[in-house]
Amino acid sequence: MDIQALLNKMTVKEKIYQLLMMNTLAYAGKKEENLTGPAAKLIFDKNYLFESGSALNSVGARRMIDIQKNYLENSKNKIPLIFTQDVIHGYRTLYPVNLAIASSFDTKLAHDCAQMAAKEASIDGVQVTFAPMVDLVRDPRWGRVMESSGEDPYLNCKMAKATVEGYQGDMGKYNIAACVKHFAAYGAAEGGRDYNCVDMGEPTLRNYYLPAYKAAIDAGVMTLMTSFNSLNGVPSAGNKWLVKDILRDEWGFDGVVISDYASFREMIVHGYAEDGKDAAYKAMEATGDIEMSSTNYPLYLEELISEGKISMEQLDKAVLRVLKLKDDLGLFDNPYRSTDVEEAEKIILCKEHRDLARYAAEESAVLLKNNGILPLKEDVSSVAVIGPLANTGEIFGNWHCGAKAEETITVLDGIKSIIGDRAKYAKGCDIEITSTDESQIAKAVKLAKKCEKVVLCLGEHQFDSGESQCKAILELPEVQYKLLNEVLKVNKNVVVLLFTGRPLAIERLDAIAPAILNMWMPGTEGGNAAANLLFARSVPSGKITMSFPRVSGQCPIYYNSYNTGRPKLQKDLVREKYTSSYLDVLNSPLYPFGYGMSYSTFEYSDKAIDKTTMTRGEKIIASVKVKNTGNYKCKEIVQLYIRDLVGSIVRPVKELKGFEKIELDIGEEKTVTFEIDEESLAFYGADLTKKAESGKFQVFIGASSDCEPFAEFELK
Ligand code: BGC
Numbered sequence: 001m002d003i004q005a006l007l008n009k010m011t012v013k014e015k016i017y018q019l020l021m022m023n024t025l026a027y028a029g030k031k032e033e034n035l036t037g038p039a040a041k042l043i044f045d046k047n048y049l050f051e052s053g054s055a056l057n058s059v060g061a062r063r064m065i066d067i068q069k070n071y072l073e074n075s076k077n078k079i080p081l082i083f084t085q086d087v088i089h090g091y092r093t094l095y096p097v098n099l100a101i102a103s104s105f106d107t108k109l110a111h112d113c114a115q116m117a118a119k120e121a122s123i124d125g126v127q128v129t130f131a132p133m134v135d136l137v138r139d140p141r142w143g144r145v146m147e148s149s150g151e152d153p154y155l156n157c158k159m160a161k162a163t164v165e166g167y168q169g170d171m172g173k174y175n176i177a178a179c180v181k182h183f184a185a186y187g188a189a190e191g192g193r194d195y196n197c198v199d200m201g202e203p204t205l206r207n208y209y210l211p212a213y214k215a216a217i218d219a220g221v222m223t224l225m226t227s228f229n230s231l232n233g234v235p236s237a238g239n240k241w242l243v244k245d246i247l248r249d250e251w252g253f254d255g256v257v258i259s260d261y262a263s264f265r266e267m268i269v270h271g272y273a274e275d276g277k278d279a280a281y282k283a284m285e286a287t288g289d290i291e292m293s294s295t296n297y298p299l300y301l302e303e304l305i306s307e308g309k310i311s312m313e314q315l316d317k318a319v320l321r322v323l324k325l326k327d328d329l330g331l332f333d334n335p336y337r338s339t340d341v342e343e344a345e346k347i348i349l350c351k352e353h354r355d356l357a358r359y360a361a362e363e364s365a366v367l368l369k370n371n372g373i374l375p376l377k378e379d380v381s382s383v384a385v386i387g388p389l390a391n392t393g394e395i396f397g398n399w400h401c402g403a404k405a406e407e408t409i410t411v412l413d414g415i416k417s418i419i420g421d422r423a424k425y426a427k428g429c430d431i432e433i434t435s436t437d438e439s440q441i442a443k444a445v446k447l448a449k450k451c452e453k454v455v456l457c458l459g460e461h462q463f464d465s466g467e468s469q470c471k472a473i474l475e476l477p478e479v480q481y482k483l484l485n486e487v488l489k490v491n492k493n494v495v496v497l498l499f500t501g502r503p504l505a506i507e508r509l510d511a512i513a514p515a516i517l518n519m520w521m522p523g524t525e526g527g528n529a530a531a532n533l534l535f536a537r538s539v540p541s542g543k544i545t546m547s548f549p550r551v552s553g554q555c556p557i558y559y560n561s562y563n564t565g566r567p568k569l570q571k572d573l574v575r576e577k578y579t580s581s582y583l584d585v586l587n588s589p590l591y592p593f594g595y596g597m598s599y600s601t602f603e604y605s606d607k608a609i610d611k612t613t614m615t616r617g618e619k620i621i622a623s624v625k626v627k628n629t630g631n632y633k634c635k636e637i638v639q640l641y642i643r644d645l646v647g648s649i650v651r652p653v654k655e656l657k658g659f660e661k662i663e664l665d666i667g668e669e670k671t672v673t674f675e676i677d678e679e680s681l682a683f684y685g686a687d688l689t690k691k692a693e694s695g696k697f698q699v700f701i702g703a704s705s706d707c708e709p710f711a712e713f714e715l716k
Contacts, residue, residue: 001332003323006079007316014077015319016301017051020044021258021292024055027071027081028063044298050074053322054082054128054290058401061344064125068335080335082326087129087167087176088147088399089113091120092407093353093524097397097465097501098133098159100364100520102149103542103596105637105661107162113360114166119174120348121401122338127329128177130225130258132163134212135182139556140546141192143469146398146501146521148187150545151558151593153208154656157215164219173338177329180216182227182260184242185209189229192555194468197230203649205231206684208560214251222325223256226288228263235270237263238282248287256321258290259283265294276300284310289318349407354525361522361529367540367597368516368548373493375536375599376453382422384447385412386487387457388431388480389499397521398466398501407524411457411497414527418535424451428483431461433471441483449490455534456484457497458509462521465501474505474552481508488512497530503548507590518544536599541635541661543596543704547589554585559593559705560652588706594639594656595704600630600666604638607701607710609676614715616692620676622711624701628664637661640674641700643709647693648686654700674701681715 007015026049050071059067064083072078089095095113102110114131121129133147134156149159160180167178185205189196200209213224226236226243236242237259247253264283265276273279280296281304291297304310330337347353367374376383389395391412393405415423428444430437448454458480463469488494496513498504501521509516517540519530532538547557564580568587581587603626610621626638640658644651658674676699681692694716698709 001327003320003327006323007319010077012302012305012315013045013048014051015315016297017048018053018079018319018322019290019297020052020295021054021056021084021290022049022052023293024057024059024067024083027055027067030074044295048298051077052081054084056084056292058083058085058121058124058126061124061339061341064339065336065341072335079323080326080331082127082329082331083125084128084130085121085126085401086131086399087117087121087126087401088131088133089397090357090523091117091124091401092348092403093120093357094396094400094403095357095360095523096364097146097521099146099148099150099501099546100522101360102155102159102545103366103520104360104363105155105543105659106363107158109360109363110159111162111166112356114163115169116353116356118167118176120353122174122176123340123344123347125339126176127331127337128179128223129167130179130181131167132160132178132216133181134160134216135185135187136209136212137187137546138558139192140474140503140549141471141552141555142187142189143194143465143471143502144187144467145546146465151547152545152560152656153211155545155659156212160212160216161219164216164221168220168222171328177222177325178216179223179225179258180213180221181225183213183224183236183247184227185231186227186229193470195228199232202688203684206688217251217253221255222328223258224253225258225260226263228260228266230270230272235263235267235272237288238267238272238279238286240286243286243288254321256289256325257287259288259292261292262294264288264291264296277304280304281309284314284318287318289321349524357523358525358528358532361519361526362532362538364520364522364542365529365533365540366518366542366544368498368518368591369510369513370515370597373495373514374517374534376495376534378418378535380419380422380452382424382451383415383419384451384454385415385423385425385457386428386444386448386454387483388427388429389457389459390455391425391427394462395499395519395521395526396523397462398469403524409525409527411455411527411530414529414531415455415534417528418531429479433461433464433477435477435479438479438482441486444483445486445490448487451491452493454487454491454494455497456487456494457499458484459499460501460504462501465521472552474503474549474555476504476506476509484509484512495534503544503546505549505552505590507550510590536632539599539632539634540596541598541637543594543637544591545593547593548591550590551585554589557589560655562650563653593705594637595706598630598632598634598636600628600632600634602636602703603627603629604701604703609699609711609713612711612713614713616678620713621673622676622699622701623671623673625669625671626662626664627669628666631666633663633665635661635663636703638672639702639704641702641705641707642676642680643698643700644681644683644693645696645698647683651683654705656705
């Protein structure tokens, strides 16, 4: 399509409407009938509704076809709509939440899950997904940590790239365009409270928060979403420095920039724009292209152009980016793209997708504690499957694209599929965060007393993490502790399966539970994955990518922090006067970044680097031997960390710079090597340019971030 020629034929108003994204249902009926409900409150010229550029939220293949058809029949320019949806951790087949997938440290898995989600979504009428979310997170109080890959920028970049490539592939039939979000630093919301402001210096922004957005762009992401938060006082939707100067000019991103939901309008509420006109002005100055679910562009852009405040060139550039996206999606050739009702029925939730979902949930689970009770034996006489999350399909996670609980395998189903009726169920208590009802505990205790083993499914409701689901208290509700304690009184053989979208503060749980297997929110096949892990049909290998605090008051908490001028010297002592510490709790997390157990054991030996001096352009090879010394064939995630000892600005106590997931037979030993190059030492220093500064570096290799340096080298 000659999009320039198309643009030349459009009136100013028609161009402006290409920048509008309304809810899909707004385009479902006749022109006059539409815009009922909340959409009706967005006053703009309804005669142009059918010139709008894009639609938010999918409606399934059949309705998508009807709506696109209706739209095109009513539209003057007949430029197809783009259909968008939050396909975040799967479509109808749900994979574990993104924080869980990250715990697999398996970028191919992240890629494959995105690819399969794209396949289901594309045939069901979706062309753009609002993913990946690559916001770096350090505070599990924030509900959206479930959508992230955790606290580490290096892993975040790897996952960003893999996910973008999974969705987009070569933009064939089964691919969809990705949208990296939320630009920028949305994950640093103050106090872990959603939509809250972010204040941070540029070195922190550039060294930790921005790299993953950039990695997505380098991977070819076609669109980007700005964030709700203000950054150093300026809401991202109208942040010219962030979007125009850094994203467009410095990084060269020429894809479509989409606002977050009504965030142009919210600039007024932030106190950054005087009114809708000012908001439209600031958004356009920042080169925002698509306005999602508010209508300041349609209402005010024309006026701003006639007053000369916004140029026609600015508008044209934005519209051309939207038209190019439509062209790249192939919509001018086929406005329905890959939408196919029959294929959707066949492929959505098909065995291949479910198999991947199960595998992903197994790879993502993290064994947090095991006193030896795990794995269970398949000839067990009976298992009491207890808890508010034991017999529910509501473990598929927050972004669910219309998935239903009944499509999800429950833990009880999963265990029954291995041991049949020897699995018995009692609920024990409710999952609601405010529930204090203890009336169901007695029945569960009675069951626990009769059974050989107990699998106790605790945690949080799947919708208690996600957008706006923030918590000040990360501890488990009292009623769940009461249930656990009562069960322990009659049966010590208790395995806790934890279901959560975020790190919880489970110090008390760790103290009393014989074993804790963290399933996160494991998706459609969660129950089968849990059962396979419990009975060692699959061996846990995941490692957490966000530190688990001991208590909520430690948040934010992350491994790659600074040393301070007064670091705590005695790590295991609570009170240490005049050091950076608490009076009442240790500094260290309950479980550190990169931590996770296996049913097997490993021996790390012969850690080495091949030289102790690095001249610029050279590489250092770090290596280690890892041996499986246990009784299970299994996987291990070997991690490399580096500490830059002195910098023009202070440097973290350690930073992940490499990882490798290896598979080891019983007794097998493998040598793992990592390349350290100048790029892996580079950072934005005092002068805000990125470079590796000369000096000394420590090298660490270990099974988690809680490891000691074994060597030092110098960069000359
Ligand atoms: C969220 C985005 C999402 C958008 C569209 C917003 O509330 O912040 O992540 O993509 O809604 O559903």
